[in-house]
Amino acid sequence: MTSTPTLDAPRSATKTPPARTWTIAELAREYNVTPRAIRFYEDEGLLFPTRAGMSRIYSQGDRWRLGWVLRGKRLGFSLAEIKELLDLYHADRSGVQQLRAIVRKSREHVGELETKLRDLRAQIAEFREVEGHAVQMLRDKGVDPESE
Amino acid sequence: MTSTPTLDAPRSATKTPPARTWTIAELAREYNVTPRAIRFYEDEGLLFPTRAGMSRIYSQGDRWRLGWVLRGKRLGFSLAEIKELLDLYHADRSGVQQLRAIVRKSREHVGELETKLRDLRAQIAEFREVEGHAVQMLRDKGVDPESE
DNA sequence: TATAACGTTTACGTAAACGTCAATGCGACC
DNA sequence: GGTCGCATTGACGTTTACGTAAACGTTATA
The missing domain is CATH 1.10.1660.10 (Multidrug-efflux Transporter Regulator; Chain: A; Domain 2)
Structure with a gap:
């Protein structure tokens, strides 16, 4: 050690x-x-x-x-995508072409991430609703949804 | 309705x-x-x-x-996880135990999703910063970052 | 009527992301 | 000096999520 x-x-x-x-x-x-x-x-x-x-x-x-x-x-x-992104993150910033590539790829990636963000918000909303319905149905049955 | x-x-x-x-x-x-x-x-x-x-x-x-x-x-x-979630979404809601299971799994899943949400926000912020730096460096070189 | 354009099942192939040995090395402890 | 315990490098196995090809049925059109 x-x-x-x-x-x-x-x-x-x-x-x-x-x-x-x-x-x-x-x-x-x-x-x-x-x-x-x-x-x-x-x-x-x-x-x-x-x-x-x-x-x-x-x-x-x-x-x-x-x-x-x-x-x-x-x-x-995927690991391949992650490698590309990490490489981008630490990429050569010396030349104009390199910088342009960084800008382009960053924007592309942020676009992808924002799609995931929308997907994620939608799923969260859906499952909160599923949970809410179930909780309400338990209450309707006179059951405390929080008790074991 | x-x-x-x-x-x-x-x-x-x-x-x-x-x-x-x-x-x-x-x-x-x-x-x-x-x-x-x-x-x-x-x-x-x-x-x-x-x-x-x-x-x-x-x-x-x-x-x-x-x-x-x-x-x-x-x-x-994974497809297995997706199946579980879809099944949950359309699950039997007749009994108390089933409803409890739905509540528990929904909360579990929302928790997972919220972790992803944090991960996602962090990555978006990081890559916006990467992009911002590159854009600034292009400007410093007297290059318009938006032109082809 | 034939042949193209779809659909089907069965079956084997494959890329990604590791898991699981097996054989081996190496410093630490008794 | 033997045995832990953790490290290493192959090398082959496994699971997931399909791709791909073969062989075949069904309808539309020339």
């Missing part, structure tokens, strides 16, 4: 904090996924942790990227 | 209203999916069109269900 007390960072000289890292198992627990899935995401080019010997070491940035990937999954995107 | 026998169309004749139906190819075109997919959804218990000879005939209700299925897919649900 926190390995051998060999030479520590010269805290008095440098202002950089210890820079926490994580093992694959720690991240897996935290995000409730398997190590296998995390390695798979790396194979797919979504993560690129450093190594300590053979073991993978995850930085704050890798951790953030993993969270981002999982959020994308919850929203129904 | 029953009869309002005012100055509506004369219902004097014996016939019921036309009741439009659709073929599988028509629905496939309309919803931009393949007939194969529509048949697959039927195999999975998501649709149950009637038949005219061997051919499938889709009612207004089937059409609605198909749209519902596709919306669920866009929101990242």
